[in-house]
Amino acid sequence: MPIRKSVLVITIGLLLSLYGVAHSKSAWRRVDSGTQYFFTSISAPDSLNLWVAGGVILRSTDGGNSWGIQFDSLPSYISIGIVAFADSLNGWALGELCCSVPISYRTSDGGRTWNRLSCPTANGPNAQQVRAVSFIDTLSGWLAMDGDTVYRTRDAGLTWTPNFVGVSGFSPFQIQFVDSLHGWLGGLGNDGLTPLLYSSDGGRNWEIQSLNLNDTLSRVIDLDFIDRKMGWLLMAVAGQRIYRTTDGGTNWTATHGEADGPIRKALDFVDESKGWIAGTKFFGGFVSVISNSMDSGRSFVDTLIQEGSSAQKIKMFNENIGWAVDALGGILKYAPLVLGDVNWDGNLTLTDVVLELNKVFLDEPFPAPEQMGDVNCDARFSAADIVWLLRRVFLQRPFPCSL
Ligand SMILES: [Ca+2]
Numbered sequence: 001m002p003i004r005k006s007v008l009v010i011t012i013g014l015l016l017s018l019y020g021v022a023h024s025k026s027a028w029r030r031v032d033s034g035t036q037y038f039f040t041s042i043s044a045p046d047s048l049n050l051w052v053a054g055g056v057i058l059r060s061t062d063g064g065n066s067w068g069i070q071f072d073s074l075p076s077y078i079s080i081g082i083v084a085f086a087d088s089l090n091g092w093a094l095g096e097l098c099c100s101v102p103i104s105y106r107t108s109d110g111g112r113t114w115n116r117l118s119c120p121t122a123n124g125p126n127a128q129q130v131r132a133v134s135f136i137d138t139l140s141g142w143l144a145m146d147g148d149t150v151y152r153t154r155d156a157g158l159t160w161t162p163n164f165v166g167v168s169g170f171s172p173f174q175i176q177f178v179d180s181l182h183g184w185l186g187g188l189g190n191d192g193l194t195p196l197l198y199s200s201d202g203g204r205n206w207e208i209q210s211l212n213l214n215d216t217l218s219r220v221i222d223l224d225f226i227d228r229k230m231g232w233l234l235m236a237v238a239g240q241r242i243y244r245t246t247d248g249g250t251n252w253t254a255t256h257g258e259a260d261g262p263i264r265k266a267l268d269f270v271d272e273s274k275g276w277i278a279g280t281k282f283f284g285g286f287v288s289v290i291s292n293s294m295d296s297g298r299s300f301v302d303t304l305i306q307e308g309s310s311a312q313k314i315k316m317f318n319e320n321i322g323w324a325v326d327a328l329g330g331i332l333k334y335a336p337l338v339l340g341d342v343n344w345d346g347n348l349t350l351t352d353v354v355l356e357l358n359k360v361f362l363d364e365p366f367p368a369p370e371q372m373g374d375v376n377c378d379a380r381f382s383a384a385d386i387v388w389l390l391r392r393v394f395l396q397r398p399f400p401c402s403l
């Protein structure tokens with residue numbers, strides 16, 4: 001019976017694809033860092049080890065579920081604005097000016113101890129603000145400061161070599177190298193016309209990449225390349241626009257534009273089609289907005305994060321896991337939903353049962369959306385769900401349905 005067979009194959013295929021969707025479904029939620037700092041930087045060398053900076057440095061070793069301040073050996077009068085890690089041990093922290101000297105530190109033990117580095121510019125009127133940094137491994141990095149110079153190190157920041165970028169008074173917002181040779185510097189030159197520079201020789205020489213913009217004072221807010229060819233720009237130009245290149249920046253095309261959308265702050269793509277943007281929107285107060293594109297930046301779907309406040313930076317580990325930081329001590333985490341995991345720590349344990357009991361008997365709110373506790377999937381939350389949860393935890397019985 002060929003027809004029945006094909007129906008069977010289609011049905012099994014459908015079920016398998018539904019199963020796949022169910023187990024790859026992720027959602028954003030806000031993790032309280034226990035602080036109120038204005039976070040300006042996030043670094044995620046792998047899916048468990050994370051650092052964020054915004055005055056202080058916070059660290060997580062469990063994928064962003066819990067956080068602690070990691071600031072022990074730094075003087076308290078220094079404000080760290082950027083943190084960057086090449087792996088789970090080797091990282092850099094860059095601070096704002098202190099006595100006309102930009103402050104930088106290096107760690108090689110995951111941030112337990114920090115050693116102060118000599119900075120590329122010395123004391124005096126030439127001292128500049130550090131704006132962005134890009135490290136490709138534990139030794140090689142580039143540092144962009146206000147002005148017209150990019151500094152390169154090959155020894156983890158012990159020594160820095162200056163290179164003129166060719167445009168005087170350039171205000172950098174972001175720098176990214178994808179290997180030891182190819183990198184982009186985004187911002188705005190003081191000619192008001194030059195938002196993007198490119199180097200193919202490790203930062204020694206820089207050339208202007210044209211966006212064919214009619215508007216002056218258009219600047220690069222953020223940029224992200226996934227390899228030497230494919231990259232995206234978040235531009236402030238007549239509102240905000242996304243630009244995309246597939247040839248290393250020789251040609252740029254505007255893929256998305258909006259005059260009155262959310263205020264976009266940062267973007268991160270994980271492959272040629274999937275990307276996320278962090279930003280904020282006034283919604284009776286500023287709330288964080290995370291926008292996702294599945295079509296290379298042509299269209300975006302916005303997710304408003306309740307209680308979020310003005311997301312500033314975003315880092316995606318892959319299409320299911322990512323993080324963003326906001327302006328009020330909030331850390332946003334994107335992770336797969338686990339049925340019954342009402343406290344969102346990725347595990348179904350007794351804690352979840354206790355939270356479920358509190359919900360039913362004390363009417364306390366869940367720390368996460370209520371449907372997370374609806375483990376028998378009847379769209380209601382009741383004692384039946386607790387019974388299923390208890391069976392799952394103590395008898396290892398499967399839930400009657402999945403997400
Ligand atoms: Ca849990």
Ligand SMILES: [Ca+2]
Binds near residue numbers: 374375380382
């Ligand atoms: Ca239910």
